[in-house]
Amino acid sequence: MYTVNTASEIAERIYEFWIRAPQVARNARAGQFLILRIDEQGERIPLTISAVNGDAVRVVFMAVGKTTQHLATLKAGDALADVVGPLGKPSEIENFGTACVVGGGAGIACLPIIARELKEAGNHVIGIIGARNAGLLILEDEMREICDELFITTDDGSKGFHGYAADVLKRELDHRTIDRVWIIGPAIMMKVTSAATVPYGVKTFVSLNPIMVDGTGMCGSCRVTVGGETKFACVDGPEFDAHQVDFVELMQRQRIYTDQEKAAVERFAEHTCRCGEGGHHHG
């Protein structure tokens, strides 16, 4: 059993959990993720390791469907059936000179651990974090503390730059040298934002989020096309050279179970109101 040490909602529908998982915490590096299963009926879902403290790891997730909504109902002291990790290859961190980490929405959660390792390696670190509006912006203070410079963008202009992270990234690339870029967020955001670094020839990483099952390279559910080759994101990634990724295929594969996912959410909503058991469904 893996205990949830703390559980809090840090923005609308975005939750921060610290989970006790010593074997994950002991070995976790920037860019890696874990897979958890809530209970015996649960599915395995991947979440990025966002920070480590002692024998606990932090995950930050958006409640989008059945499992993440169910997870959001858990409180400090509750237990998860399974947590496995750290999974995936660590980020390739060196002293590049100037590095920029860009996050969109819940994807911002993946940045602190990468930014911290980049900083420790001696880089000048620029952060760009963007959300739809000021209320959905997460981890601003933490990112401000780690990064040498931090830019904020909102789609509606309610805070920081009025527009997209891609706009700020372009602006910065126009007037200075940036040696490496990481972009993490929804697939469409990564596609659009990484296009911005192409003309500048800057090596850019994205963290891909295809549908996974085992997370250990045994099923191929997570296969993505990178540079014309099929890769398994859970073991060959999840970070890949953004300019080689077939984002259209990724987005198509993310939609495989849309109908079932919709049914599962509806069933979950019905279940939670009727039995009031906080989402723990039986049979």
Next chain:
Amino acid sequence: MADRAADVRVRDFKEVDLGMTVDEAIAEAERCLQCKKPLCVAGCPVCIDIPGFIAEVAEGNFRKAAAIVKEQNMLPAICGRVCPQETQCEGVCILGKKETAIRIGALERFVADWEQQNGLVSPEKAEPTGKRVAVVGSGPAGITAAAELARAGHAVTIFESLHEAGGVLTYGIPAFRLPKEIVKTEIDQVLEMGVGLKKNYLVGRSLSAADLLKYDAVFLATGAGLPSFMGIPGENLPGVYSANEFLTRVNLMHADRFPVFDTPVKHGARVAVVGGGNVAMDAARVARRLGAKVTLIYRRREEDMPARLAEVHHAKEEGIEFATCTNPTRIIGDQFVTGIECVKMTMCKLDASGRPSPQEEKGSEFTLDVDMVIIAIGTSPNPLLVSLIPGLERTRKGNVVVDENGKTSIPHVYAGGDIATGAATVIEAMGTAKKAAAAINRMLREE
């Protein structure tokens, strides 16, 4: 001995083969000639005293029979069900030359099931030696090595990356062939011998390779779980699965019971399964149980299929169509799979394995309309951990190189099962594990 009727069993995941009754078992056991030099034993990779246990069955001493079997094989209810007996023990039984071979597998299953229902007796253990052994992977190889090493008095810990033990027995072979309670009971019996099991540990990640090598001995049994794809256009379309993914979703995650269980799986109406081995048969029969009309596409002839005979027969009974001498060239679809384009194959001269090598017939392309494709053309050794151990020698195909005792290029590291042999069988995996465990025991005792 009876199979449930095909039209009934395709509607559930309950066991197909109901096994022998007491009377049937005794009658079958009485047929055994009790050979002085039993050929059958040499055909069993774990050397079960076959005439010995069969003699006890003939006498109605089922508990004694079970003890004799478990002397050499701690997973008899599993092996009795899934061993390719026709090419192992039964294939060499002397009676097979004239009449029909003794049904050794079915008898083994009978005594194992009898013992499960009448109270299991744990085998004896040697005095603790104080030596620590790490076993990586909880498939048949890992479980077998752990049982042997625990019996010899060593402190054994098994590391398993998934949330359930059993390897392919749990995530691959479907319940209608191998009920999961049977697997769990046999594994639990090994754990009750004092073997530690750490689930959710991906060795190489959750435990570093360096920390693994600190054990007094290491047994690598990580299997051959990396699914191969064909490399044809359209393979990444939604609706195309590896057999491993499809079977894992259903067997391990219980997607057949979605939404009670959270993991989804597509229920195709017309499914093509590519391959001719056990894995292909299992995938086809699972898809059938999820309501599909299934076509199995295989590039050679039916007689060349590597699957167990019983499973080919069962698959046919269940209405799986066989398109043999056929090879896929392209998977068609826009948002989702809509078809698979194939070409007919002609059989030409024999290849290295003695089988006719198939050649494409020009202009024979045709398209099957399907909404789902499952690729079951094979798997290769799991590269993750073995690539992280410095100095561990591997073949070009990725198998760990071992000597006849399972010893690798690193002195206290042994390997067995599919990671060493490439995808093989449960009983071969167990045979290699037993040899390695014996060698590890010798090494630890000499130290």
